[in-house]
Amino acid sequence: MKIAIASGKGGTGKTTLATSLSSHLSETQDVVLVDLDVEEPNSRLFIRGDQTHSQSICKQVPEWTGDCSLCGQCQEICNFNAVIKVGTQIMLFPELCHSCRACSELCPESALPLKPRKIGMLNQIQAGNLIFVESRLEIGEQQAVPLISQTKDYIDNHFDESYIIIYDSPPGTSCPVIEASKDADFVILVTEPTPFGLYDLKLAVEVMRKMKKDFGVVVNRDGLGNNDVLDYCDMETIPVLARISNDRRIAELYAAGELIFSTIPEFKEQLLLLERSLELSTVVDPV
Amino acid sequence: MKEIVVISGKGGTGKTSVMGSFSYLGKSDLVIADCDVDAADLHMLLGPDYQRSEDYYSGELAILDQDKCINCGACLSVCQFDGIQSENGTFRIEAMNCEGCGYCQRVCPTNAIQMETQKVGEWYTSSSKVGSTMVHAKLGVGAENSGRLVAQVKNEARRHAKKEGKEIILIDGSPGIGCAVNSALSGADYVVFVTEPSVSGIHDLKRVTELVKGFSIRSGCIINKCDLNSQMLDELITFMADAGIEHIASIPYDETFTAAMLEGKTLVEYDKGPASQVLIKSWEKIKQFAETEGCLK
Ligand code: SF4
Ligand code: SF4
Numbered sequence: 250m251k252i253a254i255a256s257g258k259g260g261t262g263k264t265t266l267a268t269s270l271s272s273h274l275s276e277t278q279d280v281v282l283v284d285l286d287v288e289e290p291n292s293r294l295f296i297r298g299d300q301t302h303s304q305s306i307c308k309q310v311p312e313w314t315g316d317c318s319l320c321g322q323c324q325e326i327c328n329f330n331a332v333i334k335v336g337t338q339i340m341l342f343p344e345l346c347h348s349c350r351a352c353s354e355l356c357p358e359s360a361l362p363l364k365p366r367k368i369g370m371l372n373q374i375q376a377g378n379l380i381f382v383e384s385r386l387e388i389g390e391q392q393a394v395p396l397i398s399q400t401k402d403y404i405d406n407h408f409d410e411s412y413i414i415i416y417d418s419p420p421g422t423s424c425p426v427i428e429a430s431k432d433a434d435f436v437i438l439v440t441e442p443t444p445f446g447l448y449d450l451k452l453a454v455e456v457m458r459k460m461k462k463d464f465g466v467v468v469n470r471d472g473l474g475n476n477d478v479l480d481y482c483d484m485e486t487i488p489v490l491a492r493i494s495n496d497r498r499i500a501e502l503y504a505a506g507e508l509i510f511s512t513i514p515e516f517k518e519q520l521l522l523l524e525r526s527l528e529l530s531t532v533v534d535p536v
Numbered sequence: 537m538k539e540i541v542v543i544s545g546k547g548g549t550g551k552t553s554v555m556g557s558f559s560y561l562g563k564s565d566l567v568i569a570d571c572d573v574d575a576a577d578l579h580m581l582l583g584p585d586y587q588r589s590e591d592y593y594s595g596e597l598a599i600l601d602q603d604k605c606i607n608c609g610a611c612l613s614v615c616q617f618d619g620i621q622s623e624n625g626t627f628r629i630e631a632m633n634c635e636g637c638g639y640c641q642r643v644c645p646t647n648a649i650q651m652e653t654q655k656v657g658e659w660y661t662s663s664s665k666v667g668s669t670m671v672h673a674k675l676g677v678g679a680e681n682s683g684r685l686v687a688q689v690k691n692e693a694r695r696h697a698k699k700e701g702k703e704i705i706l707i708d709g710s711p712g713i714g715c716a717v718n719s720a721l722s723g724a725d726y727v728v729f730v731t732e733p734s735v736s737g738i739h740d741l742k743r744v745t746e747l748v749k750g751f752s753i754r755s756g757c758i759i760n761k762c763d764l765n766s767q768m769l770d771e772l773i774t775f776m777a778d779a780g781i782e783h784i785a786s787i788p789y790d791e792t793f794t795a796a797m798l799e800g801k802t803l804v805e806y807d808k809g810p811a812s813q814v815l816i817k818s819w820e821k822i823k824q825f826a827e828t829e830g831c832l833k
Contacts, residue, residue: 258575259711260548264736288712289546289743294735328596328638328651349616349637388746391683391715420547420711421574422677431632444797445552445577452575456677460632474794497789504734504765 251414252527253433257449259420261439262469262493265503267417268295269510273520274529275379279412283404284383285429286419287369287396293383294506298376306384307365308395310343311353317360323352332361344391369396371403380408393425401432413529422452427460435527436464437490443474447481454487467523470495490526491519537697538826539690541724541753543709543717544731545740547575550760551730553793555708556581556802557815558822564667567702569693571686571720572710573657573673581802584662584670592657592673592685596636598629604648611640611649654679659689661696669696683715690720704826711740713747721748726825727755729781733768738775745779756782756825758818761789785818787811 254267264286271282284292311323311332323332323339331345332352343366353361368390374381384400386393397419404414418429430436436457440450450466457464466482471492482489493499494515502509510517542558544551552572559568559582570578598619600611605627612620612627619634620627629649641649656679664670671693673685690707697705709720721727727748731737741757748755757776762769769786776783788810796806804812 258547258577260546288714289736289740291546291736291739294739326638326642328636347635347637349635349639350614351637351639351642354614355642386713388713388743389750391718393712393714423574423675423679423682425714427632443794444580444800445575448577448580449575452677459677473791474798500734500761500764500789503736504732504768506735 250410250435250529251416251433253416253418253430253436254439255418255426255430255436255453256420256439257422257451257453258440258445261441261446263420263439264291264295264417265499265509266437266439266467266469267415268292269508269516269520270523271415272376272379272508273510273517274413274524275377279378281380281382281404281408281412281414282417283400283414284381284417285397285400286417287384287386287393287400288419290383290385292381292417293374295508296374296376296379296381298374298379298381300372301375302373304371305367306369306371306396306399308346308348308368309350309363310346310348310366311341311361312364313339313341314360314362317356317358320357323356323361326352326355344389347392348395368392371400393419394428397425397428422456426456430462431460434463436462437467438464439467439469440478441470441473442468442476442478444477446474447478450478451481454485465490465526468492488526491523493519537694537703537705538726539705539707539724540726540728540822540826541707541709541720542728542730543720543744544711544729545744546731546736547711549730549732549737550793552577552581552708553797553803554730554758554760554815555706557804557812558706558819559664559668560666560802560804561816561819562668562704562706565702565704566668567693567697567700567705568664568668568670569689569705569707570670570672571689571716572708573675573682573685573689574710574716576672576674578708579672580800581797582670583665583800584660584672586660586662588661589658590660591655592659592688593653594656594679594684595654596638596651597631597654598634598636598638598640599650599652600627600629601648601650602626604646606646608645610643610645614639614643657685659685659692661692669693669700671696682710683719686710686716686719690723704823713743717744717747721751721753724751724753726822727753728784728822729755729757730760731757731772732761733759733764733772735768738768738772741772742775745781756784756822758784759786762786763788784821785814787814
């Protein structure tokens with residue numbers, strides 16, 4: 250089972266929920282938490298454990314051998330302006346390259362062999378029974394998607410269906426989010442009951458519907474704004490899976506990098522509610 | 537002309553609320569550019585009138601003509617993105633996966649694949665409720681290349697600033713360190729970070745600071761929710777001092793930000809409370825910088 254935790258707007262509590270849910274579930278089940286918010290990977294700040302594995306993640310980009318007839322086909326082929334012919338030089342812009350291989354494989358003189366370029370690091374951490382994997386985009390790299398996609402490949406190659414896999418997705422509604430949630434069985438959208446929260450939630454819902462995903466909403470900082478988010482979910486028949494109340498203690502624990510469910514019973518209650526609605530809980534809890 | 541960019545690294549630090557207040561205080565002396573195109577929320581505070589809208593096209597999508605397809609599978613063998621799917625011997629394009637590279641089109645022997653440009657959003661030129669020109673955008677869902685849209689929004693804002701003789705362009709940047717932020721930062725004169733004293737806030741500020749360093753832009757920071765955690769606050773202030781980030785102001789946790797938002801108002805027009813006072817002073821400081829720091833283009 251793969252669950253993606255996403256939100257249209259950043260800072261709604263996505264990471265709080267992802268780290269809490271996975272830590273709590275890992276007390277009774279095998280869980281892998283994966284931080285796919287590769288531009289700003291934050292989950293690690295809440296996970297205490299030992300690093301068991303680390304590797305560079307590369308994408309394949311062309312490199313010019315410097316020896317060709319300068320036909321200029323490569324420039325014409327590349328749809329992303331990553332190859333340009335300037336005078337007697339072929340110039341490459343690897344940050345723009347999508348690694349489609351077209352220029353390299355169609356070059357009549359094989360003058361653009363593909364070479365790996367490091368775009369980020371993947372780290373694996375063992376925290377009790379919880380396995381945590383994160384990828385961090387190199388600063389200056391512009392594209393998150395290839396790193397997200399390779400991180401998911403790593404997960405698929407190392408963990409079978411017996412694991413519950415939880416993705417902490419990037420915020421927003423553009424391509425990185427799609428990449429992060431496209432093979433999830435279920436998506437949890439975290440939002441706040443404010444006008445910004447609602448506006449961004451609607452965009453996120455649009456994405457999920459376009460992707461034909463099963464999804465539900467968790468309202469964070471419940472009680473802060475107004476009822477419009479709940480009314481909207483009601484009207485659109487979107488399940489509200491849990492409501493985490495607007496509690497200053499939660500914000501303070503989060504600020505300190507602490508997990509919340511062990512200290513705040515109301516939060517744990519909502520977590521259990523969420524687990525039950527996702528049919529993830531193994532024991533029937535009396536709460 | 538000066539470009540001031542407001543960014544946060546981490547989402548949810550109150551960046552847009554701060555940005556909204558500055559826009560309000562700057563009245564019609566500014567041109568405003570909402571470059572947080574992925575989650576563009578600023579319009580909810582500034583009431584733009586959508587005077588002019590233009591379509592934004594970016595990226596291509598492969599379209600397969602079934603009548604011409606001879607099911608040879610050439611496209612399938614070159615596509616790196618699972619954009620071609622075969623079902624019982626026939627092929628179709630999976631639009632969600634297609635990167636628009638066009639490799640399949642080039643190898644198709646019967647020209648059955650065409651590349652189509654995609655309309656992925658709209659951008660607008662408006663007059664905000666305080667009379668300033670505001671350039672903003674709406675990116676369609678799952679769209680690519682928000683960096684280019686950011687560049688377009690900024691260029692339009694620059695054009696207006698020049699035409700109207702405005703000295704300051706105030707830019708709302710997006711979270712993260714990817715293409716959209718890179719676009720927002722290029723050409724900027726000053727960066728205002730809005731962050732919070734939490735482990736995530738500090739972590740993300742560090743990452744985005746490294747990016748800003750690469751652009752050699754001066755920067756200052758507003759610490760929102762400064763009373764969240766005193767230890768983190770100390771850590772944050774030490775980091776800022778080491779990194780050469782000016783400490784513009786600190787704002788205690790204040791729910792009037794949300795109360796103002798519920799009424800579609802910026803904080804400084806909603807009330808004259810302590811947070812508003814801090815924002816008014818901050819804006820004076822930032823403006824002073826913009827006016828005195830020379831090199832007017
Ligand atoms: S591999 Fe594709 S995206 Fe990269 S430079 Fe070549 S044609 Fe452009
Ligand atoms: S355009 Fe590129 S990504 Fe899209 S289907 Fe063709 S080969 Fe695949």
